[in-house]
Amino acid sequence: MAEGGLSRTKMMLSFIVLLCASITYTRAIDTISANQTIRYGETIVSPQETFEIGFFKAGNSTNYYIGIWYKKISTGTVVWVANRNRPLTNSSGDLTLTLQGVLILRNATGNVIWSSTNLSTPSVRNPVGQLLDSGNFIIHEDGDTDQENPIWQSFDFPTDHLLPGMKFGRDLVTGIQRNFTSWKSPDDPAVGDFTALIDTRGFPQMILLDGSKTIFRAGPWNGLRFSGEPDLRPNPIYNFSFVLNEREIYYHYNLIDNSIFTRVMLGPNGNMDRLLWVDSRKEWTVYLSPRTDNCDRFNLCGTFASCNINDSPACQCLKGFKPTSPEQWRVADWDQGCQHGTPLNCGPGEGFNLYSNLKLPDTQRSRFNQTWTLDECERVCKNDCSCTAYTHSDITGSGSGCVLWFGDLTDIRTFPENGDDLYIRLPPSELDVTRNGKSSSGGGQIRIIVPIASVVLVFILVCILLYYRNKRKNGTQEGTNRDECGHESINNSENEDLELPLFSFSTLVTATNNFSLNNKLGEGGFGPVYKGVLEDGQEIAVKRLAETSTQGLHEFKNEVISISKLQHRNLVKLLGCCIEGTEKMLIYEYLPNKGLxxxxxxxxxxxxxxxxxxxxxxxxxxxxxxxxxxxxxxxxxxxxxxxxxxxxxxxxxxxxxxxxxxxxxxxxxxxxxxxxxxxxxxxxxxxxxxxxxxxxxxxxxxxxxxxxxxxxxxxxxxxxxxxxxxxxxxxxxxxxxxxxxxxxxxxxxxxxxxxxxxxxxxxxxxxxxxxxxxxxxxxxxxxxxxxxxxxxxxxxxxxxxxxxxxxxxxxFSGTYDTSSTNDLSITILNGR
Missing domain, CATH: 1.10.510.10 (Transferase(Phosphotransferase) domain 1)
Structure with a gap:
């Protein structure tokens, strides 16, 4: 009887122990204690079950990693990886928190694959690892409620994601650089080719690298946004700010409504997008992309030039500058950029012109002072011959602080609005008249005389042009057609100044040997195309509108107007046109190889x-x-x-x-x-x-x-x-x-x-x-x-x-069911 009672007592005690253990584990589901181990299939979940940490496999890979991913939404969307460059080859690894407060990942043979000892870990007595609902995994003293300064945190070592509350930048005290880098591929979370970082070599700016090459620059922070990101503005989803002091330099954002989920991800293809979770569709959608057009390519236009996506061509020299290589500039090769129209000599008359609505230039070779006024900034820059430009470092309020550039100005673009002001050093002859009552140079009478003279000169030129235009209108029809090569016939109806070189019919007859069949290159819906050679030896291709052509004056004018001002290395170049009587011709550059x-x-x-x-x-x-x-x-x-x-x-x-x-x-x-x-x-x-x-x-x-x-x-x-x-x-x-x-x-x-x-x-x-x-x-x-x-x-x-x-x-025209027996539309069939 005694033995039976003892047995029942032991069973009761065992049950109580198991129950207590179960209760303890349930209460501590978001933490890991010292010497506790997590294996494959076991996870730690944040208090509100927003995030989860544990072992996972990436895509179709057979390797295993420790990572953090969303749990409630988008299961499998991984936002952080521990051992991204040293995967486990099987699921037999384990993750342990040591008594010293260090996370250690070991493989099946006990070798350390990864650990959290990237920083000098202070002595701890009772460390605890905890996964927060922010997605941050922290290690802190048990009972320590200060989560802002933990012993270690995953947010200090981002992978490819920037989450709300995460700092993106540099800790000047500890030396931690919080960059984020892409995965190699969707199946491989190892460090990929692309890195986003806050560049602190001058006035801090956000850049994107492909390897060691800068491919995109969001620009410096201007107090409201990154200078190159005018679409980054207050919104109902998240707020954002930039911290710049003697201890830290970083950008971060926080959710306004915690029921909304958003993240910034740098993809393996280099796309850096802000994604928003749409619960009704159960998917992530792109909310904002920093790179939106060709002008976002780093330094597309070279030095002292600005990229404006609404211009054609997109690259233009800044006022007061000219192309370094006019020949290359004409063919849309802008690598060499622009140079001063009149060289600087550091003379007393030099000053600064104001350029507005710009993305500020690359700040690698810049200096800044957050206490100087704009007048102090101008004085310092003017007294240093190597200083090329300056502006406010903070445009909020009436503006404050100062940034100064030294050397060439690169990677500038022009926005329709919300751009920044920049004061650029120029010689006396290029300086503008006073702006808003304030002289941009301290200049003198030259800046007043030159504009007046320019206005008078323009007025005289306009009068001359109007005189000759009226004279041409009163001429004979034959003279009009022959002399203007179609300009009157086309431009008056389209109100466009095509500015095309003028070719007479006789010139083209001679060039093509009277449109000889031996010179014929091919024929399309527009008509035949002939090779020609001008008197100076230049080879041309002449597209001649045939009387039987399915195309007419509409298509002819359309082609002239569409392509006359287009300049790109991958577009055929239109050299001129001619209309004489019933003849309508377009003259193109000659291309020796046939069509593709x-x-x-x-x-x-x-x-x-x-x-x-x-x-x-x-x-x-x-x-x-x-x-x-x-x-x-x-x-x-x-x-x-x-x-x-x-x-x-x-x-x-x-x-x-x-x-x-x-x-x-x-x-x-x-x-x-x-x-x-x-x-x-x-x-x-x-x-x-x-x-x-x-x-x-x-x-x-x-x-x-x-x-x-x-x-x-x-x-x-x-x-x-x-x-x-x-x-x-x-x-x-x-x-x-x-x-x-x-x-x-x-x-x-x-x-x-x-x-x-x-x-x-x-x-x-x-x-x-x-x-x-x-x-x-x-x-x-x-x-x-x-x-x-x-x-x-x-x-x-x-x-x-x-x-x-x-x-x-x-x-050519009509409905989809309409076709033509000619198997070409307006085309030049063979090469020119």
Whole structure:
């Protein structure tokens, strides 16, 4: 009886012990105590179950890591990784908190893979590790409620995420640099190519690096926002600030409403986006992207130049400066930038002009003082001959503090509004008149006399121009046509000053040997194209409107107006025009190689274009389209992009031609509707062919078709697969779904291909031909995807891919069902 009672007592005690242990574990689910171990399958969860820490596998990788991820929402979205560069090869590792307050990750053999001893750890008595609802894992003394200064915290060692409450910058006392770096790929969290950091070599600024090369600069903090980020403004989701003192330099943000989730992520492809969780759709959406257009490319325009996305070309020398290399500047090669129109000599008359609405220049070679007034700043800069510019360091209120630049000014851009002021040093002859009652130089009478003289000179020139214009209007029709080469006929109706060189009909007759058949290069919907040689030896290509042409004066004028002011290395250059009687002609630069179609669709010629050459062509076409869509003065929609409209120069560089069907948009217009659908079957986007709706995404669709044709050496509408009756787009789509995209590559390219580039190109092509325009990427994204190794979104079902198709047939006007017997639209078939 005694033994039975003893047995029952032991069972009761065991039950009590187990119950207590269970209660203790439940209460401490967000912590780990000294000598406690976590293994695969076990996790620590934050108090409100917002975040979770434990072992995980990245994507399709077989390796194991310790990480922190969201628990309540978006399970699997990892925001921090401990052993990102030293993964476990199996799940037999364990994570332990030592009595010294150090986290240690060991593998199955007991070797230390990672530890938190990056800092000198102070002596502790009873350490506890705790996961907070901010996503920060901290180690502190048990009972210590000061979570602001823990023994160690994961927020001091970011990976690829910037979370609310995290400091992004540098601790000047401890030396901790809180940068965040991309993953290598979605399957590999190791340190990737891209790093975002606060550069403290001068006045602090935020930059993005690809390796050691700066590719983007958000600029310095101006008291309200980063100078290069005018869209960073107060909002109902989060607030933000920048701290700059003798102890710390950092940017951070905090949520206004804790029920909203947002994060900043630096992706493996270099995209740095602010993402917002949309609970109704259970997905992350992009809320804000720092890099939005071509002017965000670091130092695109070189020294003393500014990039304005609304100008054409986008790069312009600042007032008082001129191109260092005018020849390169004319062909949109801006690397050498600009220089002073009149050199500085550190003379007494030098002063400063005010430039407004700018992104402030690169501050690597700058100095700053947060207590100086703007007058003190000007005085210090003027007394130092190496000082080139200055401005306020804080624009809030009436402005305060001072930043001074020394040496060349680089990576400037102009905004329509919300930009910063900058005072730039100039010689006396270039100084403006007083601004707002304050002299910008202390200058003198020169600054008053020069503007007055300039006004008088401009007035005289205007009078001369009006005199000669009226004189020409009173001349004979023959004289008007012959002398102005179409300027009156075109400009009066369009109110455009085309400023094109004038070619007489007789000059072109001589140049083309009376339009000899031996000089004929080809013929398109517009008419024949002839090679010509001018008296000075310059070779030209003359596009002559035929009497039987399906195109007319409208297309002629459209091409002249569309391309006359476009200057880009990947666009065919228009040299001039001529109208005389019924003759209408356009004169282009002569390109010695034929069109791209004559290479990739010709079995013998295709051997001359290996994969590196084709990848170069794909990228060149993409850059040309980006210029048309984004960097030109007006947004240009080509509407007839196809392989035969891509011409090749002597070095096989691609040049987009044929702008007779192009349309331009102004302002913020992004799409339009037309009753006159033009283009070529096989390249037209579904929404354009069916409903007449066109936008930049119409050109993106055509680009996608073009990419697939370059890779496969097959025509989209000339291809017919005997098994599934699909055209080229459909065949590429089926192969992609089966993971066999490499089978799309032309056999002759197999020996020269870069597999990663080819598969990426096919993937980009499929993204471009997606059925819905909003799903297609912009050309900015296309160029970034082609040039990186990061992840890409999965393409959705493409448009126009089912069924057998016939050869390409152009569509000039009318509805989608209307076609032409001529298999070219306005084009120059052969090379020039």
């Amino acid at each position: 179609d004559s290479f990739i669709f010709d079995k013998s010629q295709s051997k001359l274009l290996d994969w590196p050459a084709r990848f170069k062509i794909i990228n060149g076409i993409a850059r040309g389209l980006l210029y048309l869509h984004q960097d030109s003065r007006l947004r240009i929609i080509h509407r007839d992009l196809k392989v035969s409209n891509i011409l090749l120069d002597s070095e096989m560089n691609p040049k987009i031609s044929d702008f007779g069907m192009a349309r331009s948009f102004g302002g913020n217009q992004i799409e339009a509707n037309t009753n006159r659908v033009v283009g070529t079957y096989g390249y037209m986007a579904p929404e354009y062919a069916g409903d007449g709706i066109f936008s930049i995404k119409s050109d993106v669709y055509s680009f996608g078709v073009l990419v697939l044709e370059i890779v496969s050496e097959e025509k989209n509408r000339g291809f017919f697969h005997e098994e599934h009756n699909n055209n080229l787009i459909g065949h590429a789509w089926e192969l992609h779904k089966e993971g066999k995209s490499v089978q799309l590559v032309a056999k002759g390219l197999v020996e020269s291909i870069n597999l990663s580039q080819v598969l990426r190109s096919i993937h980009v092509g499929l993204l471009c031909v997606q059925r819905r325009p909003e799903d297609r990427p912009t050309m900015t994204s296309v160029i970034l995807m082609l040039g990186s190794e990061g992840p890409m979104p999965s393409p959705k079902e493409p448009g126009f891919f089912i069924g057998k198709n016939t050869e390409d047939a152009p569509l």
